[in-house]
Amino acid sequence: MQLTKEHFEPISVDLRQAEEIKRPSLSFWADVWRRLKMNKVAMASLIFILLLVACAIFIPIFSSHDYYTTNLAGKNKPPSAEHWFGTDDLGRDVFVRVWYGARISLEVGFAAALIDLIIGMIWGGIAGFYGGKVDEIMMRIADILYAIPYLLVVILLMVVMEQGVVTIIIALTITGWIGMARIVRGQILQLKAQEFVLAARSLGADNNRLIFKHLIPNALGPIIVTLSLTVPTAIFTESFLSFIGLGVSAPVASWGTMSAEGLAAMKYYPWRLMFPALFISVTMLAFNLFGDGLRDAVDPRLRK
Amino acid sequence: MEKRDTLIEVRNLKKFFKIGDNTLKAVNDLSFEIKRGETLGVVGESGCGKSTAGRTILRLYEPTAGDVLFEGQSVMKLNHQEMKAMRRNMQMIFQDPYASLNPRMTVGDIIGEALDIHGLASGQKRKERIQELLSLVSLNPEHMNRFPHEFSGGQRQRIGIARALAVEPKFIVCDEPISALDVSVQAQVVNLLQQLQEKMGLTYMFIAHDLSMVKYISDRVAVMYLGKMVELADSEKLYEKPLHPYTQALLSAIPIPDPEVERKRERIVLQGDVPSPMNPPSGCHFRTRCPKAMPECSAVEPVWKEVEPGHFAACHLYN
Ligand SMILES: Nc1ncnc2c1ncn2[C@@H]1O[C@H](COP(=O)(O)OP(=O)(O)OP(=O)(O)O)[C@@H](O)[C@H]1O
Ligand code: SF4
Ligand SMILES: [Mg+2]
Numbered sequence: 151m152q153l154t155k156e157h158f159e160p161i162s163v164d165l166r167q168a169e170e171i172k173r174p175s176l177s178f179w180a181d182v183w184r185r186l187k188m189n190k191v192a193m194a195s196l197i198f199i200l201l202l203v204a205c206a207i208f209i210p211i212f213s214s215h216d217y218y219t220t221n222l223a224g225k226n227k228p229p230s231a232e233h234w235f236g237t238d239d240l241g242r243d244v245f246v247r248v249w250y251g252a253r254i255s256l257e258v259g260f261a262a263a264l265i266d267l268i269i270g271m272i273w274g275g276i277a278g279f280y281g282g283k284v285d286e287i288m289m290r291i292a293d294i295l296y297a298i299p300y301l302l303v304v305i306l307l308m309v310v311m312e313q314g315v316v317t318i319i320i321a322l323t324i325t326g327w328i329g330m331a332r333i334v335r336g337q338i339l340q341l342k343a344q345e346f347v348l349a350a351r352s353l354g355a356d357n358n359r360l361i362f363k364h365l366i367p368n369a370l371g372p373i374i375v376t377l378s379l380t381v382p383t384a385i386f387t388e389s390f391l392s393f394i395g396l397g398v399s400a401p402v403a404s405w406g407t408m409s410a411e412g413l414a415a416m417k418y419y420p421w422r423l424m425f426p427a428l429f430i431s432v433t434m435l436a437f438n439l440f441g442d443g444l445r446d447a448v449d450p451r452l453r454k
Numbered sequence: 455m456e457k458r459d460t461l462i463e464v465r466n467l468k469k470f471f472k473i474g475d476n477t478l479k480a481v482n483d484l485s486f487e488i489k490r491g492e493t494l495g496v497v498g499e500s501g502c503g504k505s506t507a508g509r510t511i512l513r514l515y516e517p518t519a520g521d522v523l524f525e526g527q528s529v530m531k532l533n534h535q536e537m538k539a540m541r542r543n544m545q546m547i548f549q550d551p552y553a554s555l556n557p558r559m560t561v562g563d564i565i566g567e568a569l570d571i572h573g574l575a576s577g578q579k580r581k582e583r584i585q586e587l588l589s590l591v592s593l594n595p596e597h598m599n600r601f602p603h604e605f606s607g608g609q610r611q612r613i614g615i616a617r618a619l620a621v622e623p624k625f626i627v628c629d630e631p632i633s634a635l636d637v638s639v640q641a642q643v644v645n646l647l648q649q650l651q652e653k654m655g656l657t658y659m660f661i662a663h664d665l666s667m668v669k670y671i672s673d674r675v676a677v678m679y680l681g682k683m684v685e686l687a688d689s690e691k692l693y694e695k696p697l698h699p700y701t702q703a704l705l706s707a708i709p710i711p712d713p714e715v716e717r718k719r720e721r722i723v724l725q726g727d728v729p730s731p732m733n734p735p736s737g738c739h740f741r742t743r744c745p746k747a748m749p750e751c752s753a754v755e756p757v758w759k760e761v762e763p764g765h766f767a768a769c770h771l772y773n
Pocket of ligand 1: 731
């Protein structure tokens with residue numbers, strides 16, 4: 151066929167029509183929530199964590215038992231209607247003690263994460279934002295601190311402080327914030343060179359606006375993911391320190407101390423080890439699975 | 455052409471980056487003027503310092519040396535408060551439509567940020583002004599509550615243009631505003647920029663890496679090589695009678711739509727790669743690839759001079 155000019159006809163494109171947008175408008179966080187909801191494992195973990203928090207708060211309040219009253223007549227009883235998880239070698243209710251232990255674990259986990267966040271964000275934020283010499287000096291200091299093993303810090307702290315939750319939190323955060331600071335610094339360093347930050351500067355934005363409107367909102371995804379993975383690490387470390395006798399001391403119940411006591415009598419009264427050990431494992435698993443799911447939801451490109 | 459007054463005067467502008475113990479001379483001694491209402495095209499290969507030049511002129515980077523005069527006033531000597539006011543005069547449109555809009559902000563807030571910073575409008579007036587700006591760049595004003603990722607590259611670039619226009623600037627650096635776009639939308643964006651220029655009397659510094667697009671929209675064109683300007687002339691003149699061997703080579707690489715001419719034309723193929731800006735050749739930076747290089751080219755750096763009225767070049771052939 152011979153094509154002539156007449157075969158061609160300009161199509162008029164209605165610009166407005168062409169610019170119609172079909173997808174519903176979602177903010178970044180609404181989109182994260184949508185992706186997270188589709189992840190069954192992460193959602194199950196989230197529900198478990200919320201239940202754990204609720205139980206840790208309420209069960210010790212409403213239970214008819216407490217964690218310290220001993221009853222030598224009823225020691226080492228197996229699980230029953232009266233004592234769901236049995237009793238320990240002093241006749242204390244293991245069920246209530248496990249929830250007291252949950253309180254300590256969650257307190258340590260969340261407190262350590264929060265302190266890491268605050269110090270890490272300020273330290274890493276300043277280093278990344280100002281860059282150059284400031285950055286170099288600040289990160290060098292962080293590197294040096296990072297080289298100190300936390301076990302050493304705990305033992306040293308024990309010398310000057312009372313053994314307990316506060317000491318554990320301090321020991322954990324003395325070096326724990328460095329991971330967060332590195333993440334924040336990396337994010338800020340990368341973001342501040344981006345064109346939208348230059349654009350804001352060319353409009354005359356001051357440092358406050360740059361930090362709070364442009365840099366932090368864009369760094370928040372990785373920060374929250376790091377945070378969600380800090381919690382289980384801190385919980386585990388608390389249990390471990392209590393297990394080896396460097397954590398909370400009797401009569402306070404912690405999953406770590408309960409496991410240590412349970413281990414001694416594992417052969418005859420296995421529930422005394424089983425319940426706290428189970429709680430440590432499942433809680434760690436739930437936080438880690440939730441953190442992974444959150445990471446995928448925040449940045450789908452990272453998914454393997 | 456009518457006589458226009460000078461809006462921007464760049465004087466011996468330098469911007470060096472420290473990289474380890476080395477110095478990268480990204481912009482090395484630029485001097486030129488931009489007249490009010492004109493479009494100055496700036497071309498050069500990737501990495502020759504075009505973006506750095508644009509950003510330093512707007513003082514997004516502090517210059518290593520030199521100054522920029524805006525309507526005769528020194529930009530680099532302004533204090534913090536004066537600089538903020540000066541920013542209303544000079545804006546930038548960026549290269550990457552994906553990286554140049556904050557993904558966590560709505561389009562309304564992106565455009566409205568300029569209004570907030572300078573206290574130009576608030577409340578209902580702010581909203582009206584944002585919608586007006588969106589219409590100005592042919593976007594649907596109802597989309598102001600949407601996020602950047604919902605728009606195409608071309609639309610995003612329009613949002614970037616609206617943001618720059620919000621402060622009613624006189625001068626805009628367009629840093630390769632179309633390089634990242636589909637060919638089909640490139641023309642739309644260029645046309646929009648031209649319409650806006652006519653309507654608002656804007657002055658552009660239009661950065662590109664390809665001479666053919668720049669010719670179409672520029673009154674004058676500057677050619678850069680390794681941080682230096684090598685030639686500057688009216689665009690007609692530059693295309694008809696390029697003086698610098700580098701410009702000649704660039705021009706010869708553009709295909710001509712007439713097959714007769716195209717076949718007979720001699721093509722200058724440049725030898726070798728662009729040397730590292732960290733360690734540029736002595737004398738004339740272009741000498742390692744120049745087909746006309748002479749002994750003195752490696753010894754003496756050619757001076758930037760007006761070879762013919764309004765036609766500048768830096769090459770020993772014209773001394
Ligand atoms: N912030 C910076 N720090 C260090 N070096 C930089 C920085 N910005 C740019 N450079 C270097 O300066 C040189 C010029 O870069 P510039 O971005 O100005 O080039 P360009 O001409 O815009 O290139 P393109 O066409 O790729 O955008 C390059 O070698 C680049 O690596
Ligand atoms: S100065 Fe010499 S090397 Fe440089 S462009 Fe001119 S002729 Fe070529
Ligand atoms: Mg560039």
